[in-house]
Amino acid sequence: MTTYLSKQKKGDLQDMAKQAGLSGYDDMLKDDLVTALDEKLRADSSKFAGNPIFAEFYKRGGSPVKKQRQVSSPSVPDADGELKTARRRKTIVAKVKDEAADAVNGAEDAAADTSTALATRTPRAVQRIAERVPLPPSPKVVSDYIARSQASFSTKLSDMYKKSGTTEAIEGVRDTASTVVAIEVLCNLIEAVGLQTETFPWRYAFDIPAIPAIKSHAYAVKLPDFFVLVTSFFWAPSTLWLTTSLFVPLLFAYFFNFSLSIRGQGARTRSSPHVYKFDPLTYNVSKALVTWLVYSQGFRFNGFWSDETVARVDGALFGGYQGVLIGTAIGALASLYEAILQKH
Structure with missing residues (x-):
């Protein structure tokens, strides 16, 4: 009822x-x-x-x-x-x-x-x-909101990228790398890294124990042996490489500097070639010549370095002394290319 x-x-x-x-x-x-x-x-x-x-x-x-x-x-x-x-x-x-x-x-x-x-x-x-629940009145409103959100996110991301200075840093690295000097520094750095493995060995120091919880294995930690800095084991090959790759080539590049001939031509214009204190072409030619004489023809600077030291340096360099010759050829071509571009 x-x-x-x-x-x-x-x-x-x-x-x-x-x-x-x-x-x-x-x-x-x-x-x-x-x-x-x-x-x-x-x-x-x-x-x-x-x-x-x-x-x-x-x-x-x-x-x-x-x-x-x-x-x-x-x-x-x-x-x-x-x-x-x-x-x-x-x-x-x-x-x-x-x-x-x-x-x-x-x-x-x-x-x-x-x-x-x-x-x-x-x-x-x-x-x-x-x-x-605030529901949208139509699908068009939803699509417009998504488009506005994407545009706002893109704008904020672009502003953050500009404020970080990444663009300026990239442009600065590009300007620095687009020179003959940067190519020479890169070639010498590659040679120095190869030489370091021979002259500056790393010795065993201690082990990081294994952690069963994460199933890791024991890891041997090696540190550079700084005691070699007071021995001829380090200085003999290091001074030989510095002499053949830096000191002698820079000496020739300083005195045989062909870019100095443009100084007497009056004021420099925007298209005038850059005047180097050390001629890059002379540097690469003299470096290739000294490297060939020492590592291939047995030139020892009047017995200042032994054959054993020369063999150690030759074995430590990437590609041997032939790798050094390839680097000098690249540097010489870059020097000529830069001179041609500056002339035009």
Whole structure:
């Protein structure tokens, strides 16, 4: 019966509550009003059963007055026993049918109430979620927002790159490397690295123990042996290389400097060639000549260095003395190319 009341509108329920003499129904919620009205009608069923307003309510659950009359009917004499038994059977059968009908109606009402509740409550829940979550009005707004975000991120990244000075640093390295001097320094640095493996050995110092937790192995740590700095083991090959690759070639490049001939031509213009203090072409030619004499032809500077020292340096350099000759050829070509570019 409560299902029947819950399906009614609140205005109809208030009218029924007024007819039933229920107080305070104006301030009640619908669910509370249904519960209070149901209890009132059940408690005073004999009073309101004849009221047409509540007829449907009692019809859904069966009339309690009718049930009471059927149960409390007067007894029939024994002589009329067959008639009494028939009436009793009819009453029981009718009662069972009414109960079955009530059960079916109750199930239908419960299903209808559930579907009605879902139909009425689900949109409210969706509406509440929609109110809490700010949804975009259209896909175009979303695409515009993504485009603006990408543009803002690109602008910030570009500003950070400019402020870091990376562009200026790259341009500075490029300007420095685009000279003959940079090529000469690079070639000599490669030779020095190769010589270091022979003249400055690294000795075993200690082990870093293995760590079973990360499945690492023991690692041997080596440190440079600085004691060789006070022995001829280091200085003999080092001075030989410095003499053949730096001192003698720079001496010739200083005195045989062909770029000095442009000084008497007046003021330098933008296209005037750069004047080096040491002529790069002379440096490379003299370096190649001295290297060939010492490492190939047995020239020892009047016995100042031994054959063993020469062999050590030759074996330590990348590619031997032939690698040094290749470096001088590259430097000479770069010098000529730079002179041609400056002339034009």
